[in-house]
Amino acid sequence: MGSRPPTHGGNLSQEAARMGLKPGQLLDASASLVPFRPPSLLLRALERGIRGGALRDYPDRSQNELRGVIAAWHGIDADAVLPGNGAAELFTWAARDAAACGLSGLLEPGFADYRRALACWGGEVQGLPMDLSWSSQGAEPWPVLMDQYAQAQVLWITNPHNPTGQLWSRASLEPLLGRHRLVICDEAFLPLVPEGERQTLIPLVAEYPNLVVIRSLTKLFAVAGLRLGYAIAAPERLQQWSQWRDPWPVNGLALAAGTAVMADQQGLARWQQRVQHWVLNEGAWLQHQLRQLSGLNPRPSSANYLLAQGQASLLALREQVAQRGVLLRDCRSFEGLGERWLRIGLQDRRGNRRILQALRGALRHQPLA
Ligand SMILES: Cc1ncc(COP(=O)(O)O)c(C=O)c1O
Structure with a gap:
């Protein structure tokens, strides 16, 4: 935690090694890729x-x-x-x-x-x-x-x-x-x-x-x-x-x-539609669920990731969530953000539930407000 904040998300192998887990055991919501298998x-x-x-x-x-x-x-x-x-x-x-x-x-x-x-x-x-x-x-x-x-x-x-x-x-x-x-x-x-x-x-x-x-x-x-x-x-x-x-x-x-x-232009158009449909539905669902957590303020987003702002530092929360196998993006390397912000990459419904479960568990352990 005390080391320099990463300038990218997706540092799967380092984070897994730090947590004593295998990379495959982590849900990586620190990078923002579609959660589907490639075509x-x-x-x-x-x-x-x-x-x-x-x-x-x-x-x-x-x-x-x-x-x-x-x-x-x-x-x-x-x-x-x-x-x-x-x-x-x-x-x-x-x-x-x-x-x-x-x-x-x-x-x-x-x-x-x-x-x-x-x-x-x-x-x-x-x-x-x-x-x-x-x-x-x-x-x-x-x-x-x-x-x-x-x-x-x-x-x-x-x-x-x-x-x-x-x-x-x-x-x-x-x-x-x-x-x-x-x-x-x-x-x-x-x-x-x-x-x-x-x-x-x-x-x-x-x-x-x-x-x-x-x-x-x-x-x-x-x-x-x-x-x-x-x-x-x-x-x-x-x-x-x-x-x-x-x-x-x-x-x-x-x-x-x-x-x-x-x-494959038809396939590409279908893929884009599928992806956009996922961003629309899961984005709205995750926003709604995050709003129910006390101390976290999710911000509106058009993309497949969103920023959540805390009333206080979210670093300890991020660490607690990581201990539960879910990586969220530390925002300290973004000029003007800092410890009170996290970026969350949208997942499929199962993955989003896992993010919420990890956040709830971490908040019980360490309430923000
Ligand atoms: C806004 C933005 N542009 C570009 C990239 C890098 O894309 P690529 O993997 O094609 O180098 C990233 C990666 O995180 C990004 O966030």
């Missing part, structure tokens, strides 16, 4: 890849097939797509461009990896503190007034926001494109958000060469270990990134699995 199409593509040449051969450096199916899904040109070793790798290259443009405006609290990426290139950051008293769900206007960050040449947007789960409306984001030299919009969780795709900035990329949109397959398909994401941006920018990066940043299995799921 069988994806699993079959991995098996075929292993039996075929995906392990033996160097992967296709041009990533043509994968770029083609991603482009077809979004209705854009294939040369506006660049797959990466997870969204995280692509942040590194976006940050190189950002650092060259000038000061980067980042919402606080926000996802820590943008700072990691900017630090690679000596990029300067201006923190943009958010009001933490939001009360509505659904598309909201971008929360910071322009004059608060007039000097920032670059703006990093997370839509929906991590860790708050707020969804920003496209109507409020579009004017920002005319004001910044570079706008990087991380839509890693957007396909999971009910009605979320209406707010995507992808259709604006063709019009705005200063816009980069980044997506991830990690959350949508529960494949954090596969490492696959993609950037959508002006082809010239992506060609430049391709020259900077390693020769084979996307491995052969990720190429095979990604190509299979993204090519």
Whole structure:
């Protein structure tokens, strides 16, 4: 507990070792992945890849097939797509461009990896503190007034926001494109958000060469270990990134699995529907149940995770919950949050009941109020 707070959730093996448990005995609600098994199409593509040449051969450096199916899904040109070793790798290259443009405006609290990426290139950051008293769900206007960050040449947007789960409306984001030299919009969780795709900035990329949109397959398909994401941006920018990066940043299995799921447009649409339906129903149910626990105030969220605020520090509660085999996200590494906040990743009903049971047990042991 006394060590430095983690900057990511999902530290399953370390936490299990600390608790004297096996990783499989823990319910990980500190990372926010869908609770379903990945689509069988994806699993079959991995098996075929292993039996075929995906392990033996160097992967296709041009990533043509994968770029083609991603482009077809979004209705854009294939040369506006660049797959990466997870969204995280692509942040590194976006940050190189950002650092060259000038000061980067980042919402606080926000996802820590943008700072990691900017630090690679000596990029300067201006923190943009958010009001933490939001009360509505659904598309909201971008929360910071322009004059608060007039000097920032670059703006990093997370839509929906991590860790708050707020969804920003496209109507409020579009004017920002005319004001910044570079706008990087991380839509890693957007396909999971009910009605979320209406707010995507992808259709604006063709019009705005200063816009980069980044997506991830990690959350949508529960494949954090596969490492696959993609950037959508002006082809010239992506060609430049391709020259900077390693020769084979996307491995052969990720190429095979990604190509299979993204090519199956009907299957993908059905999967997204299933996921969004789960977020809508389980999100409302968990919110309701958490509101019954004394001392915890769950905040509205459009995403598959939510923040809960305590009247006092929640660190001891988190530890008690972890002792019961459930990991919640310690929020101390999020600028502007701290000990009174926890982030909870939505599970299926069984998993959500397990979270509630662990919280109830921990609260009996150590009441908050
Ligand atoms: C907002 C956000 N974007 C991107 C990522 C990283 O995605 P990937 O696994 O594709 O690198 C995360 C991971 O936690 C995230 O929270």
